[in-house]
Amino acid sequence: MTSSTDRRAPDVYIVGLGIKGIEHITRETESACRRSQEILAVPTLPAGMTYLRNLCDRVTDLHPVSYKEDENRLNAYDTMSAMVLEAALDHPPVTFATYGHPLVYVYPTRQILDAAPYLGLNVKVLPAVSALDTMIIDLDFDPAIDGLQMYEATDLLVRQRPLQTDVPCMLWQVGAVESVLYSSAPNSPERFFRIKDYLLRYYPPEHEVAAVYSSPHPLFEASVVRFTLGDMEQHHDQLHQGLTLYIPPLTRRSVADTDLIARIESVDHLKSITHDRDAL
Incomplete structure (x- = not known):
């Protein structure tokens, strides 16, 4: 993942397409897609693929080549991450685009992040709207x-x-x-x-x-x-x-620390747990 001391351009962007189609795609994600040589995507709707093709000439739908009926879903994730890493080594930068947020229940993201340092690849993950x-x-x-x-x-x-x-x-x-x-x-x-x-x-x-x-x-x-x-x-x-x-919760938890609840609106207590502004 890109750090504050690593100024190299990313070889892999990992982005989320949000939940509600193209309405949730951020400007930051759009910019990453436009800079990419290829977008490898797992969209929720066909319209998402159409939109991505307006951002990049080369777009690959990972879903039909990854998921197989009655097979372990981990096999699909292995296929996705391997294809993204292979593309990044061959023609960087590339974008891995998945629905939702790229770090919320998206196992291929973790596989890519774990493997990238061993392959000399720089990865940047961008935030998105999650479920x-x-x-x-x-x-x-x-x-x-x-x-x-x-x-x-x-x-x-x-x-x-x-x-x-x-x-x-x-x-x-x-x-x-x-x-x-x-x-x-x-x-x-x-x-x-x-x-x-x-x-x-x-x-x-x-x-x-x-x-x-x-x-x-x-x-x-x-x-x-x-x-x-x-x-x-x-x-x-x-x-x-x-x-x-x-x-939803079955019950509401009652207050256990009555001493603290009595202090949370106290100015004197606030001053006791903060620095004196005039002394700074």
Whole structure:
């Protein structure tokens, strides 16, 4: 990754295309794409590829050459990262463009960053709009109120991670839970038995949750499917791989440090934990 002491021009730009198509592409990302000899992309909609071809003469769609039915998704990520690195060695600079934010649940980005130093490649990652950003809007949710805990759904199960029921929870990739294999087949109710049982250790069956899918197109509304946790598997036909499960807090945590709560509006306390401005 580019550092403050590394002034070389990037060999690889890693950018995100946002969630809602070309409306989320930043000027910074556009500039990187225009400077590139090739864009290797994983867009959500065909319009994204059309737009990228207006920025660069050579654009490669990585999705059809990477994903194979019933194969490990890691194979697809290996293919993507290898193609990006090969292109960067052959005709830099190149851009790896993925939907969302390039560092939010994008494993090929990590592979490229890890391999680049050994290949003498300079990489620059640019910020973008992630699904987390759009879901905050879709849910009308502010993480500053009670905090936020986030897990990948399968990782939650295999590691048996504990949940705090007073903190909002987001479970990513819930529609792909229990398998690392790529599949376009619709889900059956059985896919959600295990994760429902795990969540019922912490929440009652009548607790309402929401499956959220931010719209990838400016003409469509976001999809927010609400149901009680006990009925989760009954919504199997709606729980596709693009969804994130949002679990609101069950309770509000009470104040434990009464001494601090009494001080947070005190000017004297503020002065005791800051420098005297006149002495600086």
